[in-house]
Amino acid sequence: MEATACADEYEHIVPSVMYTISNIPGPGIDLKEFESEYSLGCSCTVRCTDCSCTRGSPNYIDDCILDEKLSDPIIECNSHCTCKERCGNRLVQNGPVDSLVVSKIDGKGHGLFTSKSIKKGQFICEYAGEVVGIEEARRRVEANKNTMNYVLVVSEHIGDRVIVTCIDPKHFGNIGRYSNHSCEPNTNLVPVRVEGPVPRLCLFASRDIKIGEEITFDYAGGVVNSVHNLSHTPCLCGSNNCFGYLPHNTI
Template structure:
């Protein structure tokens, strides 16, 4: 199964604008957001030990390598000399073409697959408005006060003694990833991937085989290299898994 060369999905709800990549929102410097890497790799064949892969391949047969789940992961980009079909260009090719959105009992809409997704495959990006931490706080509180669905995802990457925080809200501007629900026993994992600049793309990869007809879920508490949530909220979790924590995770930011 191949990924689309472009994202051809649409929203089934009327008040959301479909975007295929992140866009800058309140509190984000547009110049910083649009800044691209000045140089790329000079590979002429397969990229597996270059400035982009940081010494070893990120993907094998279009699946993420387990050792790279702790990142950081950088893909080749427009300034690289390698070919467009380089194995280090994956998430930029778009989401899988087998995703569908449909109602889930007691949970509203959910993201499903109509084909087998194998462990390690890239599924889709969780794209939306990239906003500042202050704006994220305001939106999360407003959602809580208005008893509205909260889509804001706050991801913290720990790089040595530095913490890099990325806040994304796909409530009004988002892609197919906004429909992926939380599960305390998820079948996908969230990984930050950098392609053209410093702002990461938050990407869902299958953490196990996902059978035809199954819902695609991830843990809002983060993944192998990210830590997006530390606490439980007062919102009931309806994932139905055997190890459900009863309440959705929440980032006290």
């Protein structure tokens, strides 16, 4: 059975963490910029395959991301678009799969697993939390040196620009915060923009995932062709090609 999308009705097993289904602004973030939304949408009437949102070619086919889109900025259709809800370019906004389970792992704390099979390219969930500025992210990473560090830093290279997004789900986050690092992950981390310019960091299956498998991604930012800068924290992923230490994002 394949996992299906659902409204995000998950809860935390850790009572000290507040559940948020989407990103919230934190220190170092311009609130006006964070809350800004796209004011225009496409003028499609049925399906969106070649419009201002997809920019020439579809992002998804049968609710699965296309491989060639993994390294491109993805924009989904929004409330200003004239297309229908099933236009084919509305996926992340429909919520995570309904099969995610948080379980304890000896020596690693908790991990995220699936109770249903997930096909390659399928959207699994966001890694949502508190969006913070670079200086605040730097401070939190330093403060968490001897504890679990949840801060995820993703750098997007768009033309001659580098857009850096820092998300910390330690105290405010969604189900994605339980996904662990692997040097051979089964998901890709992809920035997807829905409402406006601040991206959602989304996990898509990089291969077919079997029932009971752990959902993992690359903490090195997860994006295609990311470079490993290793920290001093031992990696416990157990993969055959493990680098030995967790990746470290220079910020």
